[in-house]
Amino acid sequence: MPSLDDAIREAGGALQLLRSGRSGAFVIPIRSEFTNWRDEQESWRTSAALMDLSHHMPDLQVEGPDTYRLLQDVGANSFKGFGPMKAKQLVAVGYDGNMIGDAILFCLAENVVRIVGRPPALNWVQFHAETGGYDVTVRRDERTIVNPKGRELFRLQLQGPTAGPIYEAANGGPLPEIPFFHMGRFKIGKHEVTALNHRMSGFPGYEFFGPYEELEGVRDTLLEVGAEYGITQVGSRAYASVATESGWIANTLPSYFSSPEHEAYRRWQSSRSFDATLQMGGSYVTDRIEDYYVTPWDLGYGHVLKFDHDFIGRDALEARKDEPHRRKGWVKWHKEDVAKIVESYYEPGDKRFKYIEMPAAFYTGAQFDRIEQDGAVKGLAFLTSYTANVRGWISLGVLDASLAPGDEVEVVWGEPNGGSANPAVERHTQTTVRATVIDRPFAEGTQGSGHH
Numbered sequence: 001m002p003s004l005d006d007a008i009r010e011a012g013g014a015l016q017l018l019r020s021g022r023s024g025a026f027v028i029p030i031r032s033e034f035t036n037w038r039d040e041q042e043s044w045r046t047s048a049a050l051m052d053l054s055h056h057m058p059d060l061q062v063e064g065p066d067t068y069r070l071l072q073d074v075g076a077n078s079f080k081g082f083g084p085m086k087a088k089q090l091v092a093v094g095y096d097g098n099m100i101g102d103a104i105l106f107c108l109a110e111n112v113v114r115i116v117g118r119p120p121a122l123n124w125v126q127f128h129a130e131t132g133g134y135d136v137t138v139r140r141d142e143r144t145i146v147n148p149k150g151r152e153l154f155r156l157q158l159q160g161p162t163a164g165p166i167y168e169a170a171n172g173g174p175l176p177e178i179p180f181f182h183m184g185r186f187k188i189g190k191h192e193v194t195a196l197n198h199r200m201s202g203f204p205g206y207e208f209f210g211p212y213e214e215l216e217g218v219r220d221t222l223l224e225v226g227a228e229y230g231i232t233q234v235g236s237r238a239y240a241s242v243a244t245e246s247g248w249i250a251n252t253l254p255s256y257f258s259s260p261e262h263e264a265y266r267r268w269q270s271s272r273s274f275d276a277t278l279q280m281g282g283s284y285v286t287d288r289i290e291d292y293y294v295t296p297w298d299l300g301y302g303h304v305l306k307f308d309h310d311f312i313g314r315d316a317l318e319a320r321k322d323e324p325h326r327r328k329g330w331v332k333w334h335k336e337d338v339a340k341i342v343e344s345y346y347e348p349g350d351k352r353f354k355y356i357e358m359p360a361a362f363y364t365g366a367q368f369d370r371i372e373q374d375g376a377v378k379g380l381a382f383l384t385s386y387t388a389n390v391r392g393w394i395s396l397g398v399l400d401a402s403l404a405p406g407d408e409v410e411v412v413w414g415e416p417n418g419g420s421a422n423p424a425v426e427r428h429t430q431t432t433v434r435a436t437v438i439d440r441p442f443a444e445g446t447q448g449s450g451h452h
Helices: 004-011 014-019 037-046 067-074 119-131 163-171 212-229 236-240 242-246 260-268 314-320 335-346
Strands: 048-052 059-063 087-093 099-109 112-116 137-141 153-159 183-188 191-196 205-211 231-234 327-333 369-373 376-387 392-399 408-413 431-438
Touching: 004 014, 004 260, 037 048, 037 231, 037 236, 048 212, 059 067, 059 119, 067 087, 067 112, 067 119, 087 119, 099 119, 099 191, 112 119, 119 137, 119 260, 153 163, 153 212, 163 183, 163 205, 163 212, 183 212, 191 212, 205 212, 212 231, 236 242, 242 376, 242 392, 327 335, 327 376, 327 408, 335 392, 335 431, 369 392, 376 408, 392 431
Parallel strands: 048 231
Antiparallel strands: 048 153, 059 112, 059 137, 087 099, 099 112, 153 205, 183 191, 191 205, 327 392, 327 431, 369 376, 369 408, 376 392, 408 431
């Protein structure tokens, strides 16, 4: 089977491969809407949103005596106190200190860890598990669209102001106290589930899982007991916009596409993998792939970096820790400029602007849109969504440290030269949208979810 390295060579370079990628936007294979995406978006702030995470993220189970040592070697964050029934975010960087990806680690038993997230971080852990001489075994439970044998576990999340009474009704009494980023067990009707508390807001909510064959029974029980509390099932359209609102950036470009040190990974990885078919797009176009890489500081993970252990990329990160860093941030689009985009659809030829999908306006697997001030790039927008909770369009991305809330910027929407060869991109004219840097979409914390 040809490798990722072969695919890069055949395409004439990593950027050429990524720009001709076949993935399109990341697929969430559930019903697009159960009611309508506006009400579904509002449910996580006004009642209780039931989200189905069972299908779109792969799981990688790692077990054996060297499990913790492997994770420490690839994790830039500390593993002190990690163990059974605890969870942790894994922040993985490459040899150059740039982000590979992040994921959530669920420690199910001593030396048994299930890693859940988008493929890059899981692929990186699996590569080191298989090639680094660790005494571990790994097993993949793939995303539904590439999984002929079916999922091992279901994974649901119930979040929002009325989630508490729904859980109690389903459990038949009060829930156990589950500290932040710990796991606990309770009942949903006759089914026992394992739940993680990773809420980033004042709203109660858990992500919980169990054997896949119990999914229907668990969901039916929740919908029945939750009816009086306004439980709302969230479809893929609304779900795609959760990350923009809650501030979790997962669609960055993993940094193993260049640099000689990553060559062994590129040769190990297949030309049919997520990495090899990942599609890149947006208004930010340069001819250096390194310009697209991000650091943990850019994504808001600076506070979790711990130089208390040796890990891949440690030296590179330590060398850069005192440099100026970008920061994670939001900009809110001016509604008049969004109206101009929609108005342009009635123009003939290429005079129209790039189509803007609602509610989540991403059309590719790794999207980079320019955020400018006075014509100079001052940041990159990765995720742009309309949210009924804000009643407006917001972009989440990385901003130069010089930008502060209230500053006016412009988001460049659409691609240069009439659009790329990506079949998801129609011929169009690039435009700019005025936007204001905001602190966060909401005054009282975000809806928040650790991974999507």
